Amino acid sequence: MRDDDTKTPAANLAMRTTASVRDDADATHKPRRKASIRASNETHLLACAEAVFAERGFEGASTALIAERAGLPKANLHYYFPTKLALYWRVLDDLFEEWNAAADTFDASDDPVVAIGGYVRAKMELSRRRPLGSKVWANEIISGATHMQDILLKRVKPWMESRVQLIERWIDEGLLAPVEPKTLLFMIWATTQHYADFEAQIRALAGKRALSAASFEATTEEVVKMILRASGARSPDA
Amino acid sequence: MRDDDTKTPAANLAMRTTASVRDDADATHKPRRKASIRASNETHLLACAEAVFAERGFEGASTALIAERAGLPKANLHYYFPTKLALYWRVLDDLFEEWNAAADTFDASDDPVVAIGGYVRAKMELSRRRPLGSKVWANEIISGATHMQDILLKRVKPWMESRVQLIERWIDEGLLAPVEPKTLLFMIWATTQHYADFEAQIRALAGKRALSAASFEATTEEVVKMILRASGARSPDA
DNA sequence: GTCTATAAGCAGATAGAC
DNA sequence: GTCTATCTGCTTATAGAC
Incomplete structure (x- = not known):
């Protein structure tokens, strides 16, 4: 049973x-x-x-x-x-559900500034709220992702491929700089998850206050600004 | 002995x-x-x-x-x-030596475009040449960095603090956008190390060819461009 | 400097009383 | 549904012959 x-x-x-x-x-x-x-x-x-x-x-x-x-x-x-x-496996399942919920925010708007900004905020919030989960995911990938091939191939890959098309459309419409879409997505994942996975390093280098609620929110907006600048995103004319 | x-x-x-x-x-x-x-x-x-x-x-x-x-x-x-x-400990020592060598490239020039671009290239090259080392480092930090407090506090932190001052000088001189220096450094580390640590995920999502020599070089230049845009770096007038 | 054998303890997993 | 006792095998580390 x-x-x-x-x-x-x-x-x-x-x-x-x-x-x-x-x-x-x-x-x-x-x-x-x-x-x-x-x-x-x-x-x-x-x-x-x-x-x-x-x-x-x-x-x-x-x-x-x-x-x-x-x-x-x-x-x-x-x-x-x-x-x-x-x-x-049950732990990995639960983590993917959270990952998936955050992923939905990417489709909240047709404006790349809103969509990408919102996605970065959702991923930062996930790093703040559930850093242990992010670490389990990171550990699993670092160890070769042997127990996650199914999730990566059947769930994450299709999501990524359709988001790549969306990003390419934005580029065609002149709403984004001509970036390689996957490189942009990897940069978003890496940067936001860093605040969960490398928590111990950040604490050692930047002090405990760097992870306080107010400071984390300020950092989130910094990250949003930098990612938007990196992608060259602009809102469509109204 | x-x-x-x-x-x-x-x-x-x-x-x-x-x-x-x-x-x-x-x-x-x-x-x-x-x-x-x-x-x-x-x-x-x-x-x-x-x-x-x-x-x-x-x-x-x-x-x-x-x-x-x-x-x-x-x-x-x-x-x-x-x-x-x-x-x-000996493995961690060796890894820090490599980290340190790459860190030197940050000081190769007073031009932030050259300095930051060169540092990103050095970190990407390190991810390509020694992904296993990067993974050991990542594992150690994820697990709480208990065996790396000395290296982080005595070696990495002083380096970071002086680079933070350098970045603030560039901002004052109008050569960089008003970014939070630590956030920029964390973004560089996270993004470049992602190509080593999350190798298995990249392979599953983007295919094996994504990590071929030619493709890796193209990705490196993409990452350099995006980081430079994120930081708003420009060369000083000659 | 090499290697077999082994000590002492911890791992994942289960039996079976309650 | 709970928990003690236990099986089997693997862990770090060492002894001691060569």
Whole structure:
């Protein structure tokens, strides 16, 4: 009944939303309580797993440490997630959902200044709100992205290709400088994710205050300005 | 006699250059041969260690795997490097030396177009030539930079602070847009290192040809152009 | 300087009582 | 659904013959 835990992240995406309500048809209150215990423990374990995978990578993370952080015996972790890999896949799934939500902001407007600016802000906000998730993603890619080929090829690549066409259209319309679209997208990803992934370096070099709420917002606007300048974006004439 | 292997990376920097010639005063040829065997084995082990640390992070890497890649018994690895941590520190040391060499290009000219453009090219070239090293560095920072505090605080921070002053001077002279200097430096690091660290993602999204020599050179010039535009750099009037 | 054998401990995963 | 005890194998590091 927990087959979904052993499938790849991409296969998992389709099934997961229905999983947490599968017992609700039952008449007694026991299944509902069980289901909510399950949901709450799974969520908690996923959050702790995200932190440990971020700090130590997949191979370096131990299920014992994840369970300890969650305040549960290691055997409970294996009750909810049969293998370390299944747990890891669930973490990657959740991260892609957030990535996907931010990606939507790219289509908020036909004005490249609004679209690109909004996307950069969304990615910066994601770095601020969920830096551990960004680190897990980065670790996975650095290690060769072996567990993410499905997500990259079936989800990220199609998104990128259609955004490349949109950028090329903007260039044709004279709303963007003649940039290589992929280079622009990579620059946006690299720069915004840097504030999550390289947090420790920024803290060491620029001091703790560099990551305070007010300072982070100012940095976000700096990044937006620089990316817009780099891309040569201008708003269409009204 | 191998005390240097157990010190921190920063302490190591000062001693290492003299270490490999310490037996040369000896009259017999034996010490020289021994020294060169040592040098060659150490170099080989360091290269293999860099690859394994890049793929799996510090905690995930095993000395057994490093030794196997080097074609040596594990005990030999421990003969040259007493602990896994000592080996890791030596790898980080070597990486910082390369980082430092690239950093020098920033001072090649008083013209911000030449200085910034040259630095971006040097960092891109480093990403192309030694992607594994960049990945080890990234892994270390993502994991909290616990083993790099010395290098960051004593070496990188002073360099950054003096470059920040240089950038502020350029802004005062009207040769750069009024950017936040640190944000510009972080954007340069993030964007250039992305081509090493996120190699697997680029390959999956843009295809293998994206990293061919000709294509990489074209991308480098794209990145240079975009960074220069982002910073609003212009050459001083002659 | 090389390498087999092994110590001491931690990893992922499971059995089975409660 | 929880948790102790345990299996099996891999981890870092060392001993000691050659």
